[in-house]
Amino acid sequence: xxxxxxxxxxxxxxxxxxxxxxxxxxxxxDSAGRDSSWFWTTLAWTVGSTVxxxxxxxxxxxxxxxxxxxxxxxxxxxxxxxxxxxxxxxxHFVRDHTGVELLLPGDSLPTAVPGWIVxxxxxxxxxxxxxxxxxxxxxxxxxxxxxxxMLLWPVLAxxxxxxxxxxxxxxxxxxxxxxxRWRTIRFDSLTQG
Amino acid sequence: MQPxxxxxxxxxxxxxxxxxxxxxYGVSIRKxxxxxxxxxxxxxxxxxxxxxxxxxxxxxxxxxxxxPQRGGxxxxxxxxxxxxxxxVARVQRGYRRLLQGVTLPxxxxx
Numbered sequence: 001x002x003x004x005x006x007x008x009x010x011x012x013x014x015x016x017x018x019x020x021x022x023x024x025x026x027x028x029x030d031s032a033g034r035d036s037s038w039f040w041t042t043l044a045w046t047v048g049s050t051v052x053x054x055x056x057x058x059x060x061x062x063x064x065x066x067x068x069x070x071x072x073x074x075x076x077x078x079x080x081x082x083x084x085x086x087x088x089x090x091x092h093f094v095r096d097h098t099g100v101e102l103l104l105p106g107d108s109l110p111t112a113v114p115g116w117i118v119x120x121x122x123x124x125x126x127x128x129x130x131x132x133x134x135x136x137x138x139x140x141x142x143x144x145x146x147x148x149x150m151l152l153w154p155v156l157a158x159x160x161x162x163x164x165x166x167x168x169x170x171x172x173x174x175x176x177x178x179x180x181r182w183r184t185i186r187f188d189s190l191t192q193g
Numbered sequence: 194m195q196p197x198x199x200x201x202x203x204x205x206x207x208x209x210x211x212x213x214x215x216x217x218y219g220v221s222i223r224k225x226x227x228x229x230x231x232x233x234x235x236x237x238x239x240x241x242x243x244x245x246x247x248x249x250x251x252x253x254x255x256x257x258x259x260x261p262q263r264g265g266x267x268x269x270x271x272x273x274x275x276x277x278x279x280x281v282a283r284v285q286r287g288y289r290r291l292l293q294g295v296t297l298p299x300x301x302x303x
Contacts, residue, residue, distance in 0.1 A: 004264045015240075018256060018269075023240060025266030026219035030236070032262070042236055049237035053245070 003036060004028050007043050013143050013181050014050045047143075054144035062138060062148040069134040069149065070156045076126045077163075084117070123168040131176030139184060146177045197251070197280040205230060206242050207281045210252060210271050218257070218268040219243075243271060251277035 004024050011020035023046065031039040055062060134149065135142040150170055157164030199207070209225045210217040219236065222243075227233040246252045257268040273281070 002264075004266075015244075018267075019240075019244075021266050022256065022269035023219065023236070025260075025263035025268065026236060028266070029220050029263050030223070045235050046237035046240060049235070049241050050244075053241040057245075 003039060007039065010043065010047060012185055013178070014047050014054070014141075016140055017185065051144050051147060054141045055148060058138075058141060058144070059148075062141065062145050063152060065134055065137050066145060066149045066152050067156065069130045070153050072133060073126055073130045073153075073169075074160065074162050076130070077122050080121050080126070123165060124172050127169045127172040128176040128179075131173035132180045135177045135180035142177045142181045146174055149173055196283060197249070197276065199280055199284050202234070202238070202242055203246060203251075204281055204284060206239070206246065207251065207273055207277055210273050211278070211281070215270070217271045222271070246277065247271075250274060251280060 004027075007027065008020055008024040011023055014020075015023070024043075027039055027042055027046075031042075131146065131149065134145050138145045150166075150173075153169060154164060154166055156162075205226060206222065209222050209229070212229075213221055213225055219239065223234060223236065223239055226239075243252065243254070247254055251274055252271050253274055254269050254271050257270050259265045259267045
């Protein structure tokens, strides 16, 4: 894949489509006669300064949306835990009262099958979906919103004493943000002909 | 109504766009700034400043035709709006008034 195509895709994560296209055109024109490291370094600086400006200019809006996202994360987590507890109780009830031998390896949630499902849901799907929910509310500023999430969510988790796994949340919320941005780009390119 | 305030780099960018007229786009603005101010702003700093000026209504932008040396990508041309001209003129008038009667040591003329 050509460097300008990749560069444009990266820039489209932080700025509207036509601006990203023009900016990559500028970088391509300016990089004539220079080595390709100049192109990538300048692109990285452009992404960094754009994200910093977005965070700086829209800090309260981004903080508000990502805080709402965090509480959505907690609510979905609690809901999943309650559902797992209910499923667990039903399985035990069936085993104890019908004599049907169910494969229940232990009483603690993480070692059991429902526990594994809940953990996967909490670690993978919830951050992914919450990040997409946040990204839809801050179109064009998805990457800035993700950075605010990564700064704010650990603080909120410590403050509310909620269980929070930074690595899983960072990874899957990033994928959610990129997925939503990609969907927007695809939609824009389809509607623009 | 509060008068529009301008940072130093914002003034440099506005004056450069005014100098370039219809040929003001990312690369030409950067080159013109480098020629006249002995500093080369990074593209990132320039784009964020241009976006901020556009959000404040001090410049407008439009896309030109795609060109082959840019991989078929259009240039984004900038123009200073009437509000931008008024703002930069007011700030420059202030500088000139401040300089009147001031002798800068070691400088023949400011």
